[in-house]
Amino acid sequence: MSILVVGSVAFDTLKTPFGVREKIMGGSATYFSLSASFFTSVRVVAVVGDDYTPEHEAVLTSRGIDTLGIEHASGKTFHWGGEYGENVNEAKTNFTDLNVFENFQPKIPDSYANTKYLFLGNIQPDLQLDVRRKMPKVAMVGADTMNLWINIARPALMETLKEVDILLINDGEAKLLASENSLVLAARKVLAMGPRTVVIKHGEYGATIFFGDGTHPFRAPALPIAEVHDPTGAGDSFAGGFMGYIASQPKLTPTVLKHAMFYGGVMGSFTVERFGPERLIELTREEIEERFKVFRSLTHLD
């Protein structure tokens, strides 16, 4: 089944201990769609500027991604500049040029109306809710958010969460959103805000999925990686693998969700091996299945 992602398509200028890159492809919808494209058909709603060339778009379309929903506006594409030091878990933002993204009004092509799965990437909660309401027939809605929206747009975010099935956030975001230091209590509070399920990502320690119906939580590992070349997009790649796998399955069962957690971790582990989406672009499904086996051997007793 197809999945629609709304989010940012951007350029990133990055510096990590392993090198620098100028104006490479980035943004939540880029990472999400590339990652999900290994599992299912993907449709993108985003906005780009004049500097987003046919060659950039071809990186997505060559993976079968439907880019009809990428609006080309007059002006420049969203451009983020940042760097990571020895602690790759903390990004330092050097600049955030919103450009055409500042006035982004998501437009959903008619041909996207029948999409079964929806992922609301990390954009303003107002826009997330707008898109979600324009897609009343979707079977499942996933969403991401960030500290910025929790801090400056909490009321809008709370409205959005009421109409989200699965929220994917990291430890810090969960604790901030719930005003709660314990991860388990934070998960419970977030579940009370609307989502039936919450996936909390722990960076290099993996991720835990918590259920609102009392089902036991489930933990997926992250791969112990010696050298994280660039952590940008790891969370969106996780979301793409997670949601993409779910969308590829005939039915949403607990077993499917567990496997989706593993595929999320697998996709994140590939992304951080190289800069930007470089590794995702050259990846094969065979490599994904190989790494899935590594994740299994990393955690399974027998």
Added chain:
Amino acid sequence: MSILVVGSVAFDTLKTPFGVREKIMGGSATYFSLSASFFTSVRVVAVVGDDYTPEHEAVLTSRGIDTLGIEHASGKTFHWGGEYGENVNEAKTNFTDLNVFENFQPKIPDSYANTKYLFLGNIQPDLQLDVRRKMPKVAMVGADTMNLWINIARPALMETLKEVDILLINDGEAKLLASENSLVLAARKVLAMGPRTVVIKHGEYGATIFFGDGTHPFRAPALPIAEVHDPTGAGDSFAGGFMGYIASQPKLTPTVLKHAMFYGGVMGSFTVERFGPERLIELTREEIEERFKVFRSLTHLD
């Protein structure tokens, strides 16, 4: 097979968000031996003072622990005072009264000479090495250490590590010991210092075992716990479950080590549910097996 632990037997005066306790039983050897006693026979080498009563010792002997190696010296028992705030991963020390522990010279009873497994609890590396050399015939040596010894006794610690098979430390200790920010690279450097195997504990995120022979690492989860009442002794309880399970098995195989990682996590998860060793004292093997199943369902796909 039996296991010998050398470490501290102490009193703790604790404050956590869940309450306070005055002068309760504590110390690395107390937690380790109680935890390991569910799996194998345990012998303790430690020192206590006049205020350590037969009733205290009976808590250990009633679990079948051999306390012949607990020396009764004139003076007071080691007494630690500390507290934990909202972040239970950080202890604030209020006082450290070493008392009789200050001049601790481990003495190994003759009847302990045939012990097959040895665990060097978190004491001065000089003493760890002394005990290790007094037990040349042991099949396997595990050890713990802490930031204090890494900082003030590094040369002695490096000598000790050369004669240790498995080192169990936490993230921060591994990074400090290896002067390395990446956990995987830190593990590799620690393995180069002597141990064939290193277990790095990630607190609420579980633990990873790294092997010097190139075998893939293995990750055990920690239980998602809503309310950690008292984190004191969680690491020593992990070590007790880990080493105790190994000592209970006829042969050390990769499968045994994986199960040992799970049992370590299981024992740590019980300890933090209550204050001090309260939970360990009333625990049953049936409860341990029940929780082992929960750990399995937390991580296993099928």
